[in-house]
């Protein structure tokens with residue numbers, strides 16, 4: 001197979017500030033990749049409309065980004081979907097500090113998060129390819145004063161190439177442990193669901209985790225929560241983040257879009273997603289999770305939030321437990337609406 005050399009993505013200040021309309025269009029890129037088009041007649045049914053109304057109510061005016069999951073059944077009129085290629089070509093935003101121990105080193109398309117511990121760094125996801133790992137993750141960490149050689153562990157949230165593609169570069173340079181769920185290790189070894197020529201090759205199986213696993217490095221524990229659907233081995237992560245004297249509980253959702261619509265097991269996947277969002281919504285309440293972040297910045301609006309960080313202002317990543325639960329409700333209701341259409 002021929003591999004096209006990916007375009008170099010220089011680190012420089014963000015020149016493109018997408019309008020809200022562009023953000024909505026980006027929605028489609030993630031949702032619609034290999035998605036099953038919805039039957040417009042079914043999308044008008046009372047059950048679908050009820051779930052969409054519940055999703056909109058939960059979204060309020062602060063969580064509109066998650067409503068893009070409803071694009072499959074209720075597309076935004078006139079929106080031109082921006083392709084993953086277009087998103088990947090946008091200049092990388094500056095890297096940034098979200099918390100004292102959590103740093104964003106990603107692009108407009110896909111996020112990587114560096115979680116700093118007392119004994120090295122846990123990197124969450126590795127972007128699309130070696131070029132991005134070098135020029136966005138590695139260079140971004142250096143710009144933030146972090147030493148990429150301290151990366152001891154790379155957690156791959158799920159087995160799609162935009163999350164594992166840069167692992168090869170990091171493994172060669174820094175020899176971290178590579179962590180993924182058992183299910184997605186098997187998927188990466190046997191049958192990739194999606195592939196692109198500008199995605200790096202899947203990593204070799206290393207450390208496998210399950211629902212309930214806890215990853216420990218230095219003073220930091222990361223709880224692994226299996227949240228299947230996007231892939232059947234998608235993992236979400238819960239960990240503490242510090243903001244000055246305050247500690248918050250962060251939930252990083254590992255796979256958001258319903259881009260499995262053409263697969264024969266789509267109903268099983270969607271039901272797993274419906275169950276997972278409900279289960280984790282309860283857990284978020286019990287554990288007081290008050291930070292909800294993503295591995296694609298179109299959902300958590302991480303780039304925008306980093307631009308709003310400033311002395312004395314409230315940290316925009318701290319949305320509160322109720323809003324974390326509302327975000328999960330938006331995802332849950334959009335999945336229920338989609339189920340109404342897909343189940344026929």
Ligand SMILES: [Zn+2]
Nearest residue numbers: 158160230255
């Ligand atoms: Zn994915």
Ligand SMILES: [Zn+2]
Nearest residue numbers: 160162163296
């Ligand atoms: Zn992705």
